[in-house]
Amino acid sequence: MNLSGIREYFPVLNQEINGHPLVYLDSAATSQKPVQVLEAVKRYYEMDNANVHRGVHTLGSRATDAYEGARDKVRGFLNARHPEEIIFTRGTTTALNLVAASYARAVCREGDEIVITPMEHHSNLIPWQQVARVTGATLKYIPLQPDGTMTLEDAEATITSNTKIVSATYVSNVLGVINPIKELAAIAHRNGAVMVVDGAQSTPHMKVDVQDLDCDFYAFSGHKMCAPTGIGALYGKKELLEKMEPVEFGGEMIDHVDLHESTWKELPWRFEGGTPIIAGAVGLGAAIDFLSEIGMDAIAEHEHRLTAYAMDRMSEIEDLVIYGPREHRAGLVTFNLGDIHAHDVSTVLDTKGIAIRAGHHCCQPLMRWLKASSTARASFYLYNTEDEIDRLVSALNQTKEFFDHAIG
Amino acid sequence: MQLDDLYRRVIMDHYKNPRNRGQFEDGGFTIDLNNPTCGDKISLQMKVEDGVVQDARYTGEGCSISMSSASMMTDAVKGKTLEEALQLAENFSQLMQGNNVEFEYEDIEALSGVNKFPARIKCATLAWNAMRKGIEQAKQ
Numbered sequence: 001m002n003l004s005g006i007r008e009y010f011p012v013l014n015q016e017i018n019g020h021p022l023v024y025l026d027s028a029a030t031s032q033k034p035v036q037v038l039e040a041v042k043r044y045y046e047m048d049n050a051n052v053h054r055g056v057h058t059l060g061s062r063a064t065d066a067y068e069g070a071r072d073k074v075r076g077f078l079n080a081r082h083p084e085e086i087i088f089t090r091g092t093t094t095a096l097n098l099v100a101a102s103y104a105r106a107v108c109r110e111g112d113e114i115v116i117t118p119m120e121h122h123s124n125l126i127p128w129q130q131v132a133r134v135t136g137a138t139l140k141y142i143p144l145q146p147d148g149t150m151t152l153e154d155a156e157a158t159i160t161s162n163t164k165i166v167s168a169t170y171v172s173n174v175l176g177v178i179n180p181i182k183e184l185a186a187i188a189h190r191n192g193a194v195m196v197v198d199g200a201q202s203t204p205h206m207k208v209d210v211q212d213l214d215c216d217f218y219a220f221s222g223h224k225m226c227a228p229t230g231i232g233a234l235y236g237k238k239e240l241l242e243k244m245e246p247v248e249f250g251g252e253m254i255d256h257v258d259l260h261e262s263t264w265k266e267l268p269w270r271f272e273g274g275t276p277i278i279a280g281a282v283g284l285g286a287a288i289d290f291l292s293e294i295g296m297d298a299i300a301e302h303e304h305r306l307t308a309y310a311m312d313r314m315s316e317i318e319d320l321v322i323y324g325p326r327e328h329r330a331g332l333v334t335f336n337l338g339d340i341h342a343h344d345v346s347t348v349l350d351t352k353g354i355a356i357r358a359g360h361h362c363c364q365p366l367m368r369w370l371k372a373s374s375t376a377r378a379s380f381y382l383y384n385t386e387d388e389i390d391r392l393v394s395a396l397n398q399t400k401e402f403f404d405h406a407i408g
Numbered sequence: 409m410q411l412d413d414l415y416r417r418v419i420m421d422h423y424k425n426p427r428n429r430g431q432f433e434d435g436g437f438t439i440d441l442n443n444p445t446c447g448d449k450i451s452l453q454m455k456v457e458d459g460v461v462q463d464a465r466y467t468g469e470g471c472s473i474s475m476s477s478a479s480m481m482t483d484a485v486k487g488k489t490l491e492e493a494l495q496l497a498e499n500f501s502q503l504m505q506g507n508n509v510e511f512e513y514e515d516i517e518a519l520s521g522v523n524k525f526p527a528r529i530k531c532a533t534l535a536w537n538a539m540r541k542g543i544e545q546a547k548q
Contacts, residue, residue, distance in 0.1 A: 341471035343446060344415075347525060351411055360447035367447065373469035374447045402411060406420040 001293045007383045009034040020353030023388045028379030030223045040286035067278050070285030077288045079209040084267040087234045092200040093123040095219030095234035100127035102244040110136030113163040117142045119172045122362045124198040147325040148175035163193040170202035174361045175324035176332050185214045207296040227287035231280030248273035299382045303331035306380045313393045332379035340403045342376040348399040413521035422476035427483045428465050441538040448474045452538040456546040461485050478535035484513035490543050497540045504529050
């Protein structure tokens with residue numbers, strides 16, 4: 001399978017919005033789903049649906065095989081060593097909250113530090129604020145350069161022997177910055193801290209190798225990488241996961257239950273209380289197959305080319321400000337068009353069939369750092385084309401004309 | 409969907425030349441309201457004496473719809489009793505639901521087009537929700 005003709009696999013793209021062919025440039029919020037994923041979920045419900053890890057019957061075995069098969073696909077996709085290092089969650093937010101609620105609350109004491117960056121999504125910020133509030137640990141930030149990148153010198157200066165946790169996003173959902181995770185992990189480890197990675201914006205778009213990064217935890221969401229909503233995963237190094245207490249208790253996660261005491265199943269199931277997201281995991285497995293068949297390098301290359309093209313073309317638009325670094329960036333462009341509010345830009349583009357994101361992108365502290373109350377963002381994925389970027393650019397020029405005229 | 413339905417001339421005039429933007433040097437009380445889904449913010453100040461809104465000012469950040477709506481609301485509410493002000497907010501909410509409502513302060517009717525842009529209704533109602541909160545506060 002290659003990228004030409006890939007759009008045929010995404011039924012949702014084949015429609016008109018407000019009389020124009022849909023141009024979907026909001027994949028950083030959620031990606032569209034190919035028929036391969038939709039079919040896999042449908043087939044699971046039509047043929048194999050049963051609860052996992054309990055029934056003796058045939059469907060129960062098939063459902064369990066499908067669910068655990070999906071886990072092994074995630075393991076392979078992230079190049080984790082063991083399948084039990086993969087815990088299925090509702091998404092990145094739940095995965096990061098699991099690390100915060102279980103690992104961090106047990107480890108952090110007053111005087112300890114948790115180090116993050118100002119570019120974090122709320123989901124990689126608020127869990128740590130809460131840990132700091134409860135444990136008395138201090139939340140510290142690695143400062144950013146004017147273009148939104150960080151230097152390793154600043155990271156070295158911020159991470160100390162009191163630091164217990166360093167958590168950073170691999171790719172910023174606003175700036176497009178790709179953070180030096182491998183180097184950060186090395187600095188964290190030299191100081192006796194663990195490295196947590198928010199992989200929501202990296203996993204869908206590039207090859208990820210958790211062993212090479214040597215991160216301790218890695219969280220991501222399926223829905224940004226062609227899988228259904230409601231499924232994601234946490235990777236954790238086995239020796240760390242084994243020391244962690246579950247945060248959700250109930251069915252599926254127990255070993256032995258007494259009236260007053262209970263014990264937990266082995267990894268990874270002790271962290272998956274309740275009936276898991278079976279169909280979601282099947283969909284995620286199908287999404288991984290789909291992306292792997294195309295090749296993550298080919299996808300990264302395609303997005304790199306599109307982004308370079310978009311940066312060039314959008315730079316030509318008068319009064320358009322692009323946030324984040326010029327080079328070495330991920331497949332999204334965050335911008336503002338003169339004084340026109342991002343919501344107004346987004347509404348005008350929508351009337352032309354173009355879907356972009358407008359607002360604070362769940363990054364309020366970063367917005368304050370950028371001194372922008374809101375921004376607009378166009379984000380790209382494997383199904384986007386240069387032609388769509390041309391339509392974006394032309395619509396932005398029309399937006400500017402419209403508002404110049406309307407405001408006078 | 410026609411853009412001109414949304415961005416009517418009256419709205420853009422309020423956006424470009426906002427009425428009542430700023431803060432009182434003294435007196436009045438303040439209501440801060442955010443729209444957490446999109447980041448719009450308003451800080452509304454009102455002076456209420458003898459059950460009548462004497463004056464209203466606002467500062468804030470937001471799109472043309474939310475800021476022009478704040479400009480109109482602060483103009484419209486001046487001189488109204490608390491009950492009349494609440495009725496105005498109710499009428500505005502009816503307008504957003506697509507109902508035909510007439511306003512003494514006619515500019516407001518230009519916002520009727522927002523109804524066709526469901527994602528933008530929360531922009532238009534931010535200032536009115538702040539006013540409603542303020543009136544309820546003043547009544548206590």
